[in-house]
Amino acid sequence: MMTDTTPKMQYRIALRNCGFINPENIDEYIAVKGYQALGKVLSEYTPQKVVNVIKESHLRGRGGGGFPTGLKWELTARETSDEKYIICNADEGDPGAFMDRSILEGDPHSVLEAMAIAGYAIGSNKGYIYIRAEYPLAISRLQTAIEQARSYGLLGNDIFSSGFDFDIELKLGAGAFVCGEETALINSLQGLRGEPNKKPPFPSVSGFRGKPTSVNNVETFANIPAIIMKGPEWFQSIGTKHSKGTKVFALAGKVNNVGLVEVPMGTTLREIIYDIGGGISDGKAFKAVQTGGPSGGVITEENLDTPIDYESIRKIGSMMGSGGMIVLDEDTDMVELSKFYLDFTQDESCGKCTPCRIGTKRLYEILDRLTQMEGTPEDLDLLEELSHNVKDSSLCGLGQSAPNPILSTIDRFREEYEAYAYRTKKTTYSIDEDKCIGCTKCSRVCPVDCITGEVKQPHVVDESECIACGACYNACPVDAIIKP
Amino acid sequence: MGNIDLSFTNLDQDKLTELKTYINELERPEESLIHVLHRAQKLFGHIPHNLQFFVAKHLNIGAARVNGVVSFYSFFNEEKPGEYDISVCMGTACYVRGADTVLHTLLERLEIDKGHVTEDGLFSVRDVRCIGACGLAPVVTVGEKVYGHVTDDMALDIIDKYRGEHNDN
Amino acid sequence: MTIKNFKALKDTQKTMTNQVSLRNEGQSDNDQIEILVGLATCGFAVGADETLFSIEQRIKEENFNAKVVGVGCIGYCHKEPTIQVNIPGKKPTLYGPVTAEMVTPFMQAIMNNEDTFDDHIIETSFDKAVL
Ligand SMILES: Cc1cc2nc3c(=O)[nH]c(=O)nc-3n(C[C@H](O)[C@H](O)[C@H](O)COP(=O)(O)O)c2cc1C
Ligand code: FES
Numbered sequence: 049m050m051t052d053t054t055p056k057m058q059y060r061i062a063l064r065n066c067g068f069i070n071p072e073n074i075d076e077y078i079a080v081k082g083y084q085a086l087g088k089v090l091s092e093y094t095p096q097k098v099v100n101v102i103k104e105s106h107l108r109g110r111g112g113g114g115f116p117t118g119l120k121w122e123l124t125a126r127e128t129s130d131e132k133y134i135i136c137n138a139d140e141g142d143p144g145a146f147m148d149r150s151i152l153e154g155d156p157h158s159v160l161e162a163m164a165i166a167g168y169a170i171g172s173n174k175g176y177i178y179i180r181a182e183y184p185l186a187i188s189r190l191q192t193a194i195e196q197a198r199s200y201g202l203l204g205n206d207i208f209s210s211g212f213d214f215d216i217e218l219k220l221g222a223g224a225f226v227c228g229e230e231t232a233l234i235n236s237l238q239g240l241r242g243e244p245n246k247k248p249p250f251p252s253v254s255g256f257r258g259k260p261t262s263v264n265n266v267e268t269f270a271n272i273p274a275i276i277m278k279g280p281e282w283f284q285s286i287g288t289k290h291s292k293g294t295k296v297f298a299l300a301g302k303v304n305n306v307g308l309v310e311v312p313m314g315t316t317l318r319e320i321i322y323d324i325g326g327g328i329s330d331g332k333a334f335k336a337v338q339t340g341g342p343s344g345g346v347i348t349e350e351n352l353d354t355p356i357d358y359e360s361i362r363k364i365g366s367m368m369g370s371g372g373m374i375v376l377d378e379d380t381d382m383v384e385l386s387k388f389y390l391d392f393t394q395d396e397s398c399g400k401c402t403p404c405r406i407g408t409k410r411l412y413e414i415l416d417r418l419t420q421m422e423g424t425p426e427d428l429d430l431l432e433e434l435s436h437n438v439k440d441s442s443l444c445g446l447g448q449s450a451p452n453p454i455l456s457t458i459d460r461f462r463e464e465y466e467a468y469a470y471r472t473k474k475t476t477y478s479i480d481e482d483k484c485i486g487c488t489k490c491s492r493v494c495p496v497d498c499i500t501g502e503v504k505q506p507h508v509v510d511e512s513e514c515i516a517c518g519a520c521y522n523a524c525p526v527d528a529i530i531k532p
Numbered sequence: 533m534g535n536i537d538l539s540f541t542n543l544d545q546d547k548l549t550e551l552k553t554y555i556n557e558l559e560r561p562e563e564s565l566i567h568v569l570h571r572a573q574k575l576f577g578h579i580p581h582n583l584q585f586f587v588a589k590h591l592n593i594g595a596a597r598v599n600g601v602v603s604f605y606s607f608f609n610e611e612k613p614g615e616y617d618i619s620v621c622m623g624t625a626c627y628v629r630g631a632d633t634v635l636h637t638l639l640e641r642l643e644i645d646k647g648h649v650t651e652d653g654l655f656s657v658r659d660v661r662c663i664g665a666c667g668l669a670p671v672v673t674v675g676e677k678v679y680g681h682v683t684d685d686m687a688l689d690i691i692d693k694y695r696g697e698h699n700d701n
Numbered sequence: 702m703t704i705k706n707f708k709a710l711k712d713t714q715k716t717m718t719n720q721v722s723l724r725n726e727g728q729s730d731n732d733q734i735e736i737l738v739g740l741a742t743c744g745f746a747v748g749a750d751e752t753l754f755s756i757e758q759r760i761k762e763e764n765f766n767a768k769v770v771g772v773g774c775i776g777y778c779h780k781e782p783t784i785q786v787n788i789p790g791k792k793p794t795l796y797g798p799v800t801a802e803m804v805t806p807f808m809q810a811i812m813n814n815e816d817t818f819d820d821h822i823i824e825t826s827f828d829k830a831v832l
Contacts (some may be wrong), residue, residue, distance in 0.1 A: 663742070664742040664743065665742055665743045665746040665778075666743075666778065667743050667778025667779050667781060668743065668746055668747065668778075671746070678745070678746035678747075680746060680747060
């Protein structure tokens, strides 16, 4: 069967070398024109020209915010200071996302090269990569890449005899989601607790060691050498009106082809989930897709054909985030899902500001109460009101976006919340009499012996005894068991 | 912090010397607390209170700051992990594929709470965020070994396997 | 080796293009087959390193005219371990999953141009930015 199953919807810019070169061999990177973008800017461009090229490309930060990268570099370049810093944000906190890890493991040199280009553009000689300690393979490949680049003189003093010096150091995180936020990241780099600061001042004015600092995401950097080599017009020609280029998504959850995809901005979710992702696994029905991780929301069937970019995805009630994309099927309980995210955010809240520290905890408790069948209809109003309060009054992006999973699911799936709040949610299994063939498989696997019936006759579940273990559901050959 | 042995005699002296040398060679000790703690945990497996004091003393900073950082970052353990440290991925991809029931199954069988160690010191169970193997969700790791598509039954088999391995030794 | 200036870099690149030309365009100055094995976290988790090792073993034992290279994530986590086979004059082809146990028949199929592993083909071409 010689099939071309995957339609050519993917276009790889950030992932151009991932899976194509040996990441531990700098010669292979050089063979695919690696470090030529750096060579080009050092020998042909002024720093201002580099900033202009990136501005013209309309590249926007891939770490979640979507801030124009060229503008960020310009703001940092404009400051006068004896020292400036380039920081690569490789903290990748969204649980269930692995775009940045794949780039670092598959093509570490592209990030190093881009950091040096950024250093030249803003007038910095020192870069730091802040990477999660949970990514040992990426750490070791980066280490190897840095050493190789140094030995070729592509990092260090007087690169390409241009007089420009640039070196890069790795700094390890230690497992704190909030450290992905740039001011918290900078505190962590300085050996402190990773608590965010109030902005302004922005890092471009006062960042690492109080000096002007540009913090950019891994995927953002991976785009830079391609933009320099192929020009801003090429990059601009890909994507939508306000979002240029491509986006890498980590497609996971209840989808057949779990993996990493890179598609032009403006691709629809239906294309990503069905054409590339191969549809929902186990023949289940699609329910929603969650994007933006703990800061994002869910997108339902009616919006699957919306071309995705930074703006459109906000309009349909979610956000781009860093690229995590979790597909949910009919079995997913949306209230439990919100509870899962709030458990995450209340755990990861750094504790510095009260609305986030206490607010997320109370939100979690309300959700927990609901799912334990101990909630009331008033809890729904409380959830919404408190969500808005936490959003409006938290110090950093973590708290400001933590209630998003609740607001988004309560908007789309209010009936699921109500079923809990009015305690009408069915919690036991039952049997569809018309479908049951009386094979007795269910009654044999039931651990509490609450299923009865004659052979070849429809069986029944004694719902007062059912413990909702789901064993019968898995045993039934004809799908006659009805889930709670 | 209770009674703390500040003579550090209960700690491996060779490892302490190594840690001290590492600290003394740092270029910017004032910024390097997290790196020092990574090194300490690598050497000792966990960072008990008196080791935190040791780090504070040699970095010339307050012990409260060290403890503040250790307790802030989930990567650092104050308690000694079990011989077999089981991590259940609770990233979203694993969660939607049933990681929470796997976690509960393990905790129930071992009769411990999340983040704690069994009485015999053999097992500890913790939840971690995405380890980047979402294609294999739900994922459980024991040390370096990764188990994919884990069901409740497989989780119990994993415990039995390591218990057997331990008894054989 | 220090690369002194931009021109030296471009010269170095030219001498190295044949290292990778087979992967992009199926071009090569000899008929050696190249096999890329995805060695990222998800690959390692399902034993891609063992697959790579077995392929190396087979090449040595059978004296196959082939070489194997470990690369990063190819993106098909659901089909790990994934392998890209580059045969001169042909489009690069992606196979998966290929576990260590499957390596012997797999290498047999590849080296003898048999179609026994065609049902493991994931894709035969990629669209990517070539600099
Ligand atoms: C709670 C929180 C977590 C974040 N996590 C990440 C992250 O893991 N990786 C990342 O690149 N940016 C993260 N960001 C965004 C960064 O603050 C920052 O905007 C980004 O690194 C800038 O790079 P970019 O402009 O290239 O996107 C996070 C922001 C918040 C508020
Ligand atoms: S969510 Fe578990 S490995 Fe990614």
